Amino acid sequence: MEGHARHTKIGKRFGVGIIGLGEGKGLVKGLESHPELQVVAVCDANPELLEKIRRVYDVPHAYSDLAEMVRRQDIDIIAIYTPDQLHIEHITAAFQAGKHVICTKPLVNALGEAREVIRLTEQYPQTRLMVGQSSRFFGPMQHQRRAYESGKLGKLSFAEAHYVHDMRWFYGNRPWAREGGFDLLFACCSHPVDLVRWYLGDAEEVFAYADQSFVAKEAGFHGNDTFIINLKFAGGRIGRVLGFYGLEQPHQHRPWIEVALYGTAGTFIASYPQLQSLQKFTGEHERLETYFEDIYHYFQFEGINHHAGEFVNYLEYFARCLVGGKTALPDAGDGFKTIATLEAIRESIRSGRPANVEAL
Numbered sequence: 001m002e003g004h005a006r007h008t009k010i011g012k013r014f015g016v017g018i019i020g021l022g023e024g025k026g027l028v029k030g031l032e033s034h035p036e037l038q039v040v041a042v043c044d045a046n047p048e049l050l051e052k053i054r055r056v057y058d059v060p061h062a063y064s065d066l067a068e069m070v071r072r073q074d075i076d077i078i079a080i081y082t083p084d085q086l087h088i089e090h091i092t093a094a095f096q097a098g099k100h101v102i103c104t105k106p107l108v109n110a111l112g113e114a115r116e117v118i119r120l121t122e123q124y125p126q127t128r129l130m131v132g133q134s135s136r137f138f139g140p141m142q143h144q145r146r147a148y149e150s151g152k153l154g155k156l157s158f159a160e161a162h163y164v165h166d167m168r169w170f171y172g173n174r175p176w177a178r179e180g181g182f183d184l185l186f187a188c189c190s191h192p193v194d195l196v197r198w199y200l201g202d203a204e205e206v207f208a209y210a211d212q213s214f215v216a217k218e219a220g221f222h223g224n225d226t227f228i229i230n231l232k233f234a235g236g237r238i239g240r241v242l243g244f245y246g247l248e249q250p251h252q253h254r255p256w257i258e259v260a261l262y263g264t265a266g267t268f269i270a271s272y273p274q275l276q277s278l279q280k281f282t283g284e285h286e287r288l289e290t291y292f293e294d295i296y297h298y299f300q301f302e303g304i305n306h307h308a309g310e311f312v313n314y315l316e317y318f319a320r321c322l323v324g325g326k327t328a329l330p331d332a333g334d335g336f337k338t339i340a341t342l343e344a345i346r347e348s349i350r351s352g353r354p355a356n357v358e359a360l
């Protein structure tokens with residue numbers, strides 16, 4: 001499918017350097033011909049992939065080493081899409097070079113690394129970091145957020161999010177998922193945990209069960225890939241997350257990612273990858289709302305396996321916040337809270353007991 005990204009006004013030109021051209025090529029593609037966000041350089045350790053992306057998207061500069069790319073004066077923002085275990089190293093290099101950072105999820109792989117990110121933001125106060133939580137920036141989730149912020153849902157009583165997927169392709173194609181430090185809980189449940197936190201605030205306590213599916217066993221994957229997570233938030237609300245990555249018979253009925261908000265005045269259920277949401281408000285009929293016109297923005301190439309539309313949405317939002325002097329969310333503090341919640345979930349799975357979430 002040819003690219004049809006929608007580009008919105010920023011108010012200033014920014015140079016962007018992108019490292020990690022697996023998922024990161026979605027952003028290169030999405031920013032093609034952007035009037036204000038120019039991909040000045042790309043970086044990848046794989047020379048064939050690097051050359052291919054540079055050539056196909058006509059990127060001016062290509063590097064195999066981030067240390068060289070961050071020296072460029074014409075780069076303002078570094079976008080990081082390297083394996084989870086390398087995020088902290090690459091965030092540090094970008095901060096030390098004075099570049100703003102967008103880092104894909106999970107921000108980092110452990111709570112100790114999240115503390116290090118906070119330390120960096122204190123050491124380099126002029127440098128901004130935003131977490132690339134793509135699911136927040138998918139159309140139905142954006143519509144859901146607007147409905148929530150407009151007060152249409154009333155007060156939230158409960159929220160749940162799930163992320164269910166067939167991960168066989170992942171085990172076979174991502175050698176780093178079999179290396180030390182990788183945890184599928186962080187890699188994948190960072191989506192639904194962040195989404196529930198976005199609405200219910202700071203999680204204080206979690207209780208989780210985990211299991212390993214037949215898919216993971218057959219793939220020789222070392223860790224858990226099935227998670228049921230209960231969360232208790234400051235202020236007393238409770239929420240729930242399901243993460244299941246051993247799906248063997250995919251179906252059309254339930255979305256891969258779903259966020260269900262139950263409020264006093266409205267229920268709003270947003271989906272991914274379906275461009276639709278289910279809504280029911282006080283005094284109105286239940287309705288299925290579709291956003292099919294957005295298909296060329298979100299699914300620009302390679303079917304629905306890339307996130308070019310969400311990446312463009314969040315980079316434009318980040319750049320506009322930089323121009324307006326506003327904090328782009330999720331920022332480092334918000335990212336810390338998601339990582340702290342995931343770390344508590346890991347601890348609860350290990351101990352078989354509820355675990356407290358470390359406060360920022």
Ligand SMILES: NC(=O)c1ccc[n+]([C@@H]2O[C@H](COP(=O)([O-])OP(=O)(O)OC[C@H]3O[C@@H](n4cnc5c(N)ncnc54)[C@H](O)[C@@H]3O)[C@@H](O)[C@H]2O)c1
Pocket residue numbers: 019020021022023024043044045046049064065066081082083084086104105106132133134135173174187307
């Ligand atoms: N929805 C989303 O936002 C989303 C979706 C998928 C993956 N991701 C995240 O994106 C990241 C990358 O995942 P992926 O699926 O693209 O993996 P991938 O293995 O396809 O891509 C990673 C790329 O990084 C390159 N790389 C590795 N080490 C490097 C180094 N030191 N310097 C330069 N390049 C280096 C590799 O050569 C590879 O091309 C992960 O953190 C993953 O969790 C996010």
